[in-house]
Structure formats: structure tokens, C-alpha cells
Amino acid sequence: MPELVSTRGIAAVWVVLAHTLATVLKGQGELPAPVEYTRLVVDFFFVLSGFVLAHMYDPPWTEGRFRHGSFLIRRLARLWPLHMFTLCVMGAIVTVGRMMGAEPENPHTAYTFLVNAAMLHSTWLAPDLAWNWPSWSISAEWCAYLAIPLFLMAADRVRGTRRRVVAMLAVFLACSLFSHWAFGLDLTSLTADGGALRIAPSFFAGILLRRIFDDEPWLVAMTPRVYAASIAGVFGVCAVLVAFNAPYDALWPPMIVLVAALASRATWVEPGLLRGRVLNWLGDISYSIYLTHAIVLTVLFNTAEILGLAETLAERAALGLSVPFVTLVASQITYAWVEKPGRKLVMRVAERGERKALRPAGAE
Template sequence: MPPQIAPLTSLRFFAAILVVVHHAMDYSSAPIHLEMIRKGGVAVDFFFILSGYILTHVYAPRAYQREGFVRNFIVARFAKIYPIHIFTLLLLLFFVIASKTVGISVNEDRFTASAFFAHIALLTAWGVTDQMTWNFPAWSISAEFTAYLLFPVLVLIPFKRSARKALCLLALCWLVFGSWFHLATRTIDFGVARIIPEFLGGMLLYSAMSTTKSAPYAEAQFLVASVLIILGLIFGVSEVWFPLAFGWIIAVAPSLQGPLGRILSHRILVNLGEESYSLYMIHIFIFTIIYGALRTKHLSVLASAPHVCDLLAIAAAIFAARLSHRMIEIPAQNWIRDRLSTKTSASRLAAQKALG
């Protein structure tokens, strides 16, 4: 992994943890609910912006000079998001069937057949349901895939010369219309309207920063942006401001060279960042199992130490994410790419020579 991308990969883990803790408080019986935890869902905006930034970094140079670019891009993104999405959905389906079999009641409104198929079709960010269902964080995956479908068109726009001006205009429009239409809080209620400007913002951000060798005083900028994000979470600042701060973080993180850069480039954090998608997708299933078990009479004694239970649930989610990343996400991703990607002329020629 290029050193300049490693800090961004590590930051994905911290964003995922913020979302995980935010959701843990929905299940927890702990009496202390901090405002910064209540607003933890804004970390999804970090992923949306980073996605546009990273995809532009990887694919924009000579995108359409690569044979079969559009097909291979869509296949690669589908292979990235879909296997662990379906795996987690099937785990929840098994949980629902097993619960009903042994006579344990489940939330019928959450686990409906129509919502299940909406998840399979990646439609949950399109307003097809009126409440959170099944693996509800997957609404963002629905939104992400929409952005992926638009990327091959957006990447053709010549951003380079006017990227900074376009980015400033987009930020201004976001503050005005984002507040007006409550874009920063949309999820199942047309969350696609939330991701499109943020994903485009990530693309513009990369185009704007690619002409700069490194951000000046990157460590100081990173610390200031981080403090502003934390203060914004603590004091309940409007969600519409967080994408601007996340964009600032993403812009300067690749330029970190000092102690912060070395910490965020450490292999342990980078590995956790690479596993963050699995963590994001599987944690609701783990919480459903663990917190459900804590309500039984055999384990109800643990309810007297809710914070301990919360820590155990979060640790279990991280452990499950490590397993699913290695055993499901990566193998399935490679399998799909190998079978569905269009092979280039060079690779086909090599294959023909290998077959004699």
C-alpha cells in the first residue's frame, strides 16, 4: 500500500468504530449516552467522501485507456461490497428462522420479506422502506453502489483546472441545500441524495490536491480538524458541517510525515482499516445476538454491568469482522473478479501462450 494512502486506511477504522459505538448505544442499557455518541452516524459521511477520493486516485489516471474499464470497475466494486453484505443478510435470516423455530419472538416489522428483497437488490437508500430493517447500516451500501454506477461518467469530467473552484462551489451548495433538504441526516429516506454531493466532493478534493506536493503544516491542520470534529460531536453541531471537516482531514492526512503519520501508517491500524468494511457490515448481527442473549434469564445478571457488556459486544464485533474479512470478504472478492472481469488483450495473450 502506498505510504500516502495508509493514514486514510487507518482512519477508516476510527470512523467505523464511531458508527459501531453509536449503534451499540441503541442496544445498551448503560445510563450515560454522550452527545458525541448520539451523532456518531455522521461518520458515514467520511466513508462517502473518502470513497470518491480513493476511487479517483486509483482509477482516474488513464481510466478509459484500459480495456474493459467500465465492466471491470463495476465488477470490482460489486465484488467489494456485495459478498459480505449478502453473508450478513443470510446470517440474520438464519437468526430469524431459528428464533421462530424455538419460539423466541422477533421484531416482525424489522424482518419483513419485502425489506429482505430490497436489501438483496441494494435499494434501501431509495425510500422503498419507511423504517430501518434487517441489517440497517446497509442503506449506505445501496447509496455507495449508486455512486459507483455514476463514477465512470463523473471521472470523464475534466476537473483538474477548475477543481478548487468547483469544490468551493459544491461546499457552499452543500451548506445551503444540505441544510434545506436535511441531506446530512438522510438514510433510508433517499440516502442517495446524501452520497452524491459527498462522493463528488471526494473526487474534486483529490483533483484539487493532486496538483499539490504536500499540504503545508499537515500535522497542525490534521489536529485542528480533528479537534473541531470532536467538539462538534460533543456540542451537537448541525450534521451538515461534518462533511467539510472530514474533507479537510482527508486532504491533509496523506501529507502526514511526523509522529502522526507514523502512527496512522502502523500495520496494525492499517489492517484494522482494511477490515473496517466487514466491521461496519457485521456489527449489527453481533449486537443482535449478544444483546439478545443478555436479556435471557441465564445471563441477565450481566445487565448490572452494562458498560462491560458494551465493551464485550464491540470487541466481539471487531473479532467477527477480522474473521469475515479473511474468510468471506477477500476470498469472495477474488472469486468474483476472476470470473466476471474482462481480461485485457495482454492477459488473454499470456493465457493462450500458457495453454500452448
């Protein structure tokens, strides 16, 4: 599904640009609204994740061939090697900073390091964002993977397009109301303080959306005009909501429409803008982009501040211009040298353990 891959890369770069601008403007007053609302990109990732995994695993689930253990091993191989690498790199940066007398603001302790290593730092076990802070969403993904049989069983009980759409909105509304009641925050604002809850309605919506595609041929047969109108409508609605300072949660429904339009376009055989090599490359390294950009920001800006090169807004802006390029270089390196080899290594170890477990007693 090339459109989904490319858009994932564009979304990752969007996050990098937003975090870079926020770092440049730190201490300069309130951030521009488009930067603040960029947090909804993460919820787009969550919907996309549910959709893609339902696309991959719904057939074995319905046929009774789904094995949760095997699924978790594959997802662990996808997430953990790069996550652990970037966590250790950030650990080294924090250690060097402390040796130089710089104490981080957030709780960078041995306990929070272990919670991060276990990918459980979106479950209220960590008091705040620490270490490689964007990885809270990776923890949320892992929590969704742990619970995917529950998501699939719940999806089995919802039949028909209308009921599925109602279920999407009802689950999101229920989680949103609970977030406001329990934490006083929009659901789409939760990170270490409840990211595992935040992903639930988006991941479930992605699964239901994939099943709607099976029942609604018109989604696959979407015309170019309807596709263009859907994309324009999503961005138009989001722009209006941002302009009127709407709650963050109000921008969640357009994310569903965006994934639906992109998934429909992905079924076409005709070439398109989102099928270019550069955008597909961005999609391939998007996970590395997402996990390395905080390290790039930390190293560049902290080093510049130590050297006295980030005192004015102009200096910080000039430094910020280099962040996307350095991030892309670092992401390509980590993708080729850490992410892909790490994935293969985990799978190889898992397969070796499985063969050993199946070996007859006494066999050499």
C-alpha cells in the first residue's frame, strides 16, 4: 500500500519540523497553533497501525490460525532493537551531560530507564517523559499489540458499516470523556500519562475501518475526484478547527477519513504523486526518523548552547534549519545498521528458540 507508506514518511518529517520549531522558539512565548496541533499526527499513526495490522492479520484471525505469541515476536522484532539503541544513545548523552554539570529536567533515573526499556512508559509507570521522549508512542503501540486479541474480538461483535462507524466514535468519545474526568486533559494530549489509553480508540478504529473496506466496494472504487475532495476536505476541516482553537480531540475524526482515502488510493494501479521513490524511501525509514530526531535535537541544541551559539533567535533558527537534514542522514544510518539487522537478529533468535522447543527429548 504505497500511499500509506509514503504518508507515514511525510507524517514523520512533519513531526520533526514541528518539534524543531518548538525547540527554536523555546522561551519565546506560546507556540503557533499548527505546531501544537501536530500532536494529532501521532493519532494518525495509531489509526494507520490498526488498519495495516488488520489488513495483515484478519485472515489468519478469522480462519483460526492467528498465534498471539508469534505476532508479538514479529512486532517486538520491528520495534525493540531501534528503540533500545536510541534509548541507550540518549542514556549516554544524559550521562555525559551530568558529568559536565547539566542535570535534565525530567526524571532520568534507573527506574524510568528500565520502564522505557520494557516499552511500558505510556502506562502511568513513568512519572513523566524521559530519555528518548518520542518513544512513549512506541510504548502505546506495544500495549495495543499485547491487547490485539481483545481488539479483534471486540471488532467481531460489530457488524455493518453504520454500526462500525458508530462504534468508532462511541469508543473515542468514551475514552475522551474519561480522560477529561480522570486527568483533566484531552485524550490526544496524553503521552507518558496515559498513552496506552490514547491509542485504544484509534487502533480499534483502524481495525474497524479495514473491515468496512471488505463490505463496501465503493471505497475501493473511489474516483479521483472523490479522492481529491476527501483529502482537501480533511485538511480544510482541520484548518478551520485549528483557526477556531478547537479542542485537540475535535481533530480526531478527520484522521479516520484521511486513512480511508489513502487506503482507497493504494488499491489503484495508476501511478501517483505518493508513489515516488523519495517518498517511499521516507516511508521506509519513517520509524528511524521518528526515534532519532529527538537525539539530533538534543545534541545539536545542547552543544550549541554550551558553545554559546544558540543565544539569539536567529542563531537558533539557523541551527534548526540543519535538523531535518541531519535527522535524515542519521535515520538512514540507523535504518541500515540498526533497525533492519536488529529485526533479523530478533527473528533469528526467536526461530532458533522455537526449533529448540520443538526438538524431541534427547535429540542432539
